[in-house]
Amino acid sequence: MHATRMPRRALLAGLGGAALLAPLAAWPQDAFPAKAVRIMYPFSPGGGMELVLRVMADQMQRSTGQAFIVDNRTGAGGAIAVNAMVTAPPDGYTLFVGPVGISAITPHLRKLPYDTLRDMQPVAKLSEFHSAYTVANNLPVKTLPEFIAYAKANPGKVTFATSGIGSQGHLRGEMLQKEWGIQMTHVPYKGAADITNDLLGGRVDFTADVTMLQYVKQGKARLLAVDYAQRLPDFPDVPTVSELPVPRSGTSSGTWFGAFAPKGTPQAVLDKLAAEFDKALKLPEVAAKMRPFAMQPAFAGPAAFRKQWEADYASYGRVIKELGIKIDQ
Secondary structure (H helix, E strand, C coil): CCCCCCCHHHHHHHHHHHHHHHHHHHHHHHCCCCCCEEEEECCCCCCHHHHHHHHHHHHHHHHHCCCEEEEECCCHHHHHHHHHHHCCCCCCCEEEEEEHHHHHHHHHCCCCCCCHHHHEEEEEEEEEECCEEEEECCCCCCCHHHHHHHHHHCCCCCEEEECCCCCHHHHHHHHHHHHHCCCCEEEECCCHHHHHHHHHCCCCCEECCHHHHHHHHCCCEEEEEECCCCCCCCCCCCCEHHHCCCCCCCCCCCEEEEEEEECCCCHHHHHHHHHHHHHHHCCHHHHHHHHHHCCEEEEECHHHHHHHHHHHHHHHHHHHHHHCCCCCC
């Protein structure tokens, strides 16, 4: 008995159809995201942006059907969190969210296990805010000019708290000392929650971290001035720095938080992630979470964010060189 032969033309057509159907069948399973996305965050729990980021992560999970997990990776001035991202596969499932300080200042001050400009790929700018100069209630000053006079009379005695060596807060503190002609002692912490504990307890004197604003409202700390263009709506009686007779060089030094992915992440994935961040930033509850920290949504997509990041990287490098700022390696 002979096997039935399939006509050559029919056989070729069948093989061609199978070849075409294979990638089409696989495509829906490869749609991004198809599993949980981890967001490496460089500070300890409890800070302003972390609270905002968790609200955004919940929205992104509802939007995509996949979990967005905030993973607190503290230490080494943010390098631990960044390194966890840059060494991950470039598939969009491991991101880093952090401030300008870690991505545009720290690289000029530390030897890092990665090349910042080469290995970090911008996804989206998320928020921005400026400095809020706050002191412990036990410090005998009520205004910014009084604070400067006190620091001049007590060189090295006043302590200023930041989120770590090489952070933007650290750099800004060094710049303020030069502007105001004072000498303070830097006290680095792992995050805003740790700063809060010691400033409210009177163990540290001064910070520019906007996380403290919620405690100022409760009377647990004293706000001297804000480095914004206008007074904050929640603190109409607190002056901006530009209103005061204090030494000032340059413009207000703002902060942004942004999201990054490993170098080589496909553009389509970056665009999808940016669109999800943008959607989350438009939620009223996200703006509400930002307001206590004088923070504002400030979305920029991959191309626009890259332009700002690279400009800040260059300008902070120049400032660090001019001021001769160095840190221990």
